[in-house]
Amino acid sequence: MTAGVDLDNVCADFGTFRAVDRVNVNIQPGEFFSFLGPSGCGKTTILRMISGFTNPSEGVIRIGGKDMKNTRPNQRPTALIFQNLALFPLMPVWENIAFGLEVRGVDKNTRRAKAEELLRLVDLPDAADKRVSQLSGGQKQRVAIARALAVEPDVMLLDEPLSALDLKLRQHMRAELRAIQKRTQVTFIYITHDQGEALAMSDRVGVMSQGKLQQVATPREIYDAPANGFVASFVGENNIFSGEVAGAEGAFATFRTASGTFQARLGPNTTGAKTRLFLRPEHVTLQAGPGALNSIPVEVTDVAFEGNFISIQSRDSSGQMLVAEARNDGAATVPKPGEKLHMVFDPAHALILAGDTAAKDPDA
Amino acid sequence: MKDLLNRYGPVLTSIFILLTAFWLLALVILPNIYLFENSFRPYLPIAEVGGPNDTYSFDNYLKFFESPIHIRVFIWTILYSSIVTVICFIIAYPLAYYLAKVADLKLVPTLFLLLFIPLWVSEILRSFAWFIILSLKGPLNFGLIGLGIIEDPIRWMTGFRSVMIGLVYTYVLFMLFPVYNAVQSLDTNQIEASEDLGAPWWRTHWRVILPHCKPGIASGSVTVFMLSAGSILVPTLLASTNSRWFTEIIQQWMFESQDWNTGSAYAFLLLIICTVFVSLVMRIFKVKLSDIAK
Ligand SMILES: Nc1ncnc2c1ncn2[C@@H]1O[C@H](COP(=O)(O)OP(=O)(O)O)[C@@H](O)[C@H]1O
Ligand SMILES: [Mg+2]
Numbered sequence: 001m002t003a004g005v006d007l008d009n010v011c012a013d014f015g016t017f018r019a020v021d022r023v024n025v026n027i028q029p030g031e032f033f034s035f036l037g038p039s040g041c042g043k044t045t046i047l048r049m050i051s052g053f054t055n056p057s058e059g060v061i062r063i064g065g066k067d068m069k070n071t072r073p074n075q076r077p078t079a080l081i082f083q084n085l086a087l088f089p090l091m092p093v094w095e096n097i098a099f100g101l102e103v104r105g106v107d108k109n110t111r112r113a114k115a116e117e118l119l120r121l122v123d124l125p126d127a128a129d130k131r132v133s134q135l136s137g138g139q140k141q142r143v144a145i146a147r148a149l150a151v152e153p154d155v156m157l158l159d160e161p162l163s164a165l166d167l168k169l170r171q172h173m174r175a176e177l178r179a180i181q182k183r184t185q186v187t188f189i190y191i192t193h194d195q196g197e198a199l200a201m202s203d204r205v206g207v208m209s210q211g212k213l214q215q216v217a218t219p220r221e222i223y224d225a226p227a228n229g230f231v232a233s234f235v236g237e238n239n240i241f242s243g244e245v246a247g248a249e250g251a252f253a254t255f256r257t258a259s260g261t262f263q264a265r266l267g268p269n270t271t272g273a274k275t276r277l278f279l280r281p282e283h284v285t286l287q288a289g290p291g292a293l294n295s296i297p298v299e300v301t302d303v304a305f306e307g308n309f310i311s312i313q314s315r316d317s318s319g320q321m322l323v324a325e326a327r328n329d330g331a332a333t334v335p336k337p338g339e340k341l342h343m344v345f346d347p348a349h350a351l352i353l354a355g356d357t358a359a360k361d362p363d364a
Numbered sequence: 365m366k367d368l369l370n371r372y373g374p375v376l377t378s379i380f381i382l383l384t385a386f387w388l389l390a391l392v393i394l395p396n397i398y399l400f401e402n403s404f405r406p407y408l409p410i411a412e413v414g415g416p417n418d419t420y421s422f423d424n425y426l427k428f429f430e431s432p433i434h435i436r437v438f439i440w441t442i443l444y445s446s447i448v449t450v451i452c453f454i455i456a457y458p459l460a461y462y463l464a465k466v467a468d469l470k471l472v473p474t475l476f477l478l479l480f481i482p483l484w485v486s487e488i489l490r491s492f493a494w495f496i497i498l499s500l501k502g503p504l505n506f507g508l509i510g511l512g513i514i515e516d517p518i519r520w521m522t523g524f525r526s527v528m529i530g531l532v533y534t535y536v537l538f539m540l541f542p543v544y545n546a547v548q549s550l551d552t553n554q555i556e557a558s559e560d561l562g563a564p565w566w567r568t569h570w571r572v573i574l575p576h577c578k579p580g581i582a583s584g585s586v587t588v589f590m591l592s593a594g595s596i597l598v599p600t601l602l603a604s605t606n607s608r609w610f611t612e613i614i615q616q617w618m619f620e621s622q623d624w625n626t627g628s629a630y631a632f633l634l635l636i637i638c639t640v641f642v643s644l645v646m647r648i649f650k651v652k653l654s655d656i657a658k
Contacts (some may be wrong), residue, residue, distance in 0.1 A: 051558055073559045090575045099571070100561035153560055279543045295500035 002185050003064030003077060003154035006049060010059035012045045012211075019045045021211040022059070027189060028203075029064075029154075032181050034190040036198040037208030038234070038358065044083065047157045050189065051080040063155060066150040073206035074103075083159040085140055087132045093143055094119070094128040096134045100151035118146040121180070138169045145180065153185045162197065174201055195235045200222065207231045209358070227268055228355035232278040239284070239322050240357060241277040245270065253354055258318040262294045264350035273354035281325040283349035286312060286335060291344030298322060300339045312333055314343065403628035422628030434613055438634075441610040442641060444524045445592040448531045449539075452588045453581060455532070456539040462574070465555065479537060485533060491601040494530050495521075498602070524607045530598040535591050536577035539584035547573065547582025579655035584641055586656065593638050610634055 005027040012020035020042040035043045050061060052073035061068045081102075088096050090308045093306045093328040095102070097118055098111035106114070112128075119125055122142035127135065135143065142162060148156055161177075162170045178201050181188045192198050199219040206216045206339060207230070217226035226232035234242065243257030244268075253266045255277050264277055290297065298314035299322075305328075312324045312335060322343060328333075337343060368377050404420045428434050463472055482490065498520035505517035520526050550573060558568040564619065565607050574581075599609030614634070617627035646653070 051560055053560075073556070074562045078560070080557070082553045082557060084551070084553055084555040086551060088554065088557070091571075099563070102560045102571075103564075103567060121484060125375060147561070297400070 001077070001152065001154045002029045002187050004031075005155055005187065006060075006062040006065075007046070008060040008062065010046070010049060010056045010061060012049060012054060019211050020056075023208075023211075023213045025206055025213060025216050027187060029187055030185045032178065032188045032190065032203045033203060034192060034198040034202040034205045036192055036195060036235070037210055038206050039193055041208045042111040042211040043193075043208060044159055047080065047159050047189065047191055050155070051078050052076050076156055077154035079151050079153035079155075081144050081148050081159060081161050082155040083096070083161075083163070085144040085161075087140060087143060087147070089132050091132070093124075093129070093130050093135070095133060095152050096132065096143055097146045099147065104151075114150060116148075117120040118150055121149070122146045123176075130212070137165050138173065140311045141165065141173060145177070148166055149180070149184065149186075153186060155189060156181075158188065160188045160192055160194075161190075163192075163194070164173075167183070170197075177201065199235070207234060209234070225267075226278070226351070226353065229276055229353045229357045230355055232351065232353050233357035236325060237281050237325075239279040241279070241280065241320070243275075243277060243279065245275055245352060252347055253352055257349075259260065259296050259316045259320050262350060263347040264294075264352050265348055266353050267353040270352055270354045275352050275354050276357065278351045278353055279345055280349065281311070282309075282327075284322075284324045284343050284345045286324050286326075286341045286343055288341060290342045294345050294347060294350065296322070296339055296343045298343050300337050300341060302337055303334055305334075314341070316343075399624075399628040400632060402625050403632055405625055407623040407625045424626045425633060427626055428633055429631060434610075437608045437613055438610050438637070440524070440608070441593055442638070443633075444528060445531075445589050448528050448535070448592045449533050449585050449589045451528070452536045452539040453543075453585065455536055456584065457541050457577075457581075460540055460547050461569075463582075464544055464550075465552060479540070483537065487597055488601070490534065491530055491580045491598050494526070494533065495601055498526050498529065521602065521604050522606065523604065526604065527599050527607055527609065528604040530602040531592045531595060534595070534598055535588045538587045538591060542580040542584040542587070543577060544580075546577035573633040578649070578651060582646060582649065582651040583656040586646075589642060590638060593634065 002250040007025050007027075008019055010020060012017060014186065023046065025033075029059050035046060037043055045054060049069075050063070052071060052307050068076060087100065091099070094112060094115040097115040098106075101111045101114060107298070111336070116125070119127055122145055124139055124142050124146075127139065127143070132140065132143070141164075145339045158177075162173050165173060174197060177188075178189075190198070190201065199222070200218055204216060205219055205222050207214045207222060215222060215231045217225070217227075222231060222235055223281045224234065229240075232238055241257040241259055241262075243255050246254040246256045246261065248254075248266055250265060251266055255262050255264045255275075257277060262277065286298070286300075296316050300314045301314060304311040304313070307328065309328055310326045312326065314322050314324065316322060319343045324343060366381065372380070403424055404422070405418055406421070406423060408415070408417060409604070428438075463475060467475060496502055500517050500519055500521075502520075504520065506515070508514045509517065521552055554576070558572045559565075563571070594611060595609070596611040596615060599607075599612055600615075603609060603612070611634070612629075614627050614630045617623045617630060621627075639651055
């Protein structure tokens with residue numbers, strides 16, 4: 001079984017503080033949906049409202065079309081994987097996994113068999129009788145997944161489940177979670193502040209900031225067509241120029257900045273709003289002579305070799321720091337610090353967006 | 365030890381250690397050794413103490429095993445102390461759970477203060493208060509009759525009823541605090557995880573919260589049981605004619621018969637048998653001493 005989840009104008013207030021502000025989203029049955037946002041933006045609160053531990057102060061939550069208002073957490077068809085996993089340390093691994101079945105009155109032999117089956121599914125076949133404290137971080141992670149799957153939920157809720165793991169394991173578990181989701185066809189609602197995770201795993205991503213949902217779209221759209229400055233700056237790297245629109249023609253506009261005047265694509269809701277220009281490092285090229293359009297004279301300040309690509313820091317005449325990324329195809333000539341070059345970019349890849357940028361931008 | 369030295373310097377540290385050692389030695393260990401030694405010697409007129417009749421034997425201890433009445437009183441004491449312990453737990457556990465996991469954080473200090481205030485009143489006064497409350501024409505019967513719950517006044521102070529009420533009242537906080545600490549130390553996510561997996565509240569308590577609290581419950585139970593079995597004030601003030609507590613017999617030996625030797629032997633019997641009893645119960649419930657110490 002699998003079920004969709006509808007959040008209809010959902011709000012959460014703690015005293016006078018609004019942690020979740022009018023969130024609207026329809027999550028499809030069998031979808032892998034991620035909420036992505038910085039720490040404290042209300043992601044956990046949303047999951048707690050879906051699982052029933054926090055009541056929305058306004059709005060309606062429906063699971064499988066059914067209003068959950070008066071349904072206790074232990075009656076909801078959801079299973080939550082807690083940020084700290086919350087495995088039961090006093091039970092052996094198999095009892096942890098079978099706990100949901102024990103609650104449902106399943107007899108011991110069936111429980112044990114089911115636990116072992118799930119342990120094979122999460123690739124931990126010999127862990128049944130171990131204590132939770134004997135497991136490594138990644139193994140605990142798998143036990144938590146198995147424990148949640150055991151109750152055959154319609155919706156799985158995962159609260160930053162990979163954040164405690166090291167990089168290698170995290171990437172491995174990404175693929176594994178994705179595979180489990182595809183196999184079981186259960187709706188996954190996944191929370192993370194790691195954009196890489198959200199983009200790599202999800203069918204759709206909801207980007208959040210300060211309790212508000214900023215954009216809901218496929219990972220590709222989130223990255224290529226961010227709805228506003230927050231989404232653009234939170235997801236991926238950018239060169240950001242402050243400035244103003246100096247005249248629009250259809251989808252494109254002239255944008256005036258301290259670094260020059262550029263042709264760029266107009267994002268949504270930009271009329272009358274405070275706007276900035278966003279330019280991904282992989283969409284700019286550095287060349288010896290000036291370009292015909294959208295060209296900035298720069299001086300290279302630093303070059304970082306990242307393996308599969310080369311990151312080139314530079315500064316223009318206004319003092320703005322700029323980043324360009326060149327793919328390392330083995331033949332590219334790498335500029336040296338101090339070299340004077342021209343940074344050029346295609347208007348189609350420069351986006352004019354409204355709204356504040358995420359906090360990591362020193363401009364914000 | 366190193367911390368202490370670093371913080372207070374050698375002079376103060378030595379004083380602390382000497383004072384603690386003095387307290388242990390002079391006020392705890394020496395008197396007990398004295399009583400222990402005496403418990404093996406016969407009760408003799410002053411003139412004969414140290415004389416040829418003053419020899420070590422188990423006679424004082426054997427007196428207990430030869431007296432069916434004393435054995436019966438002892439069994440009652442153990443039995444009713446156990447019941448007091450269970451009642452304390454039944455009262456303390458929900459309260460501890462409420463204070464640790466349900467109550468508004470801002471209210472908790474006030475609630476604790478309210479629980480503490482009765483402790484500031486002397487134990488004698490509190491026991492007398494119960495004496496008044498429970499008397500045949502006392503406020504409890506008055507209230508119950510007034511509310512129409514009972515028709516005729518109940519004789520509360522018969523059998524062990526009033527002693528148990530007094531002991532529960534006096535010692536329940538010794539159960540509450542360790543259990544509160546135990547519940548408090550449980551990650552709330554564990555409780556929610558259990559509920560999320562479909563467990564009704566009672567199963568969450570049974571499978572997740574109670575097992576976590578076992579050491580706290582054990583330490584509270586040992587304290588309440590030992591204090592109850594060794595209590596003298598409450599049984600003296602609240603007992604009826606048909607209920608005697610083992611400590612009253614010790615007191616009789618020591619102060620009425622002036623036989624400190626037999627009194628000491630009885631006191632050590634109480635300590636030893638209670639310790640054995642507690643160890644047995646702990647083994648049944650699979651609690652280790654090291655769990656309690658945590
Ligand atoms: N029970 C609560 N009481 C008061 N404030 C809370 C409570 N839970 C969360 N908050 C606040 O709500 C905001 C969002 O929290 P949370 O949903 O945990 O964020 P995230 O999971 O995105 O990091 C935070 O500012 C947090 O301090
Ligand atoms: Mg969180």
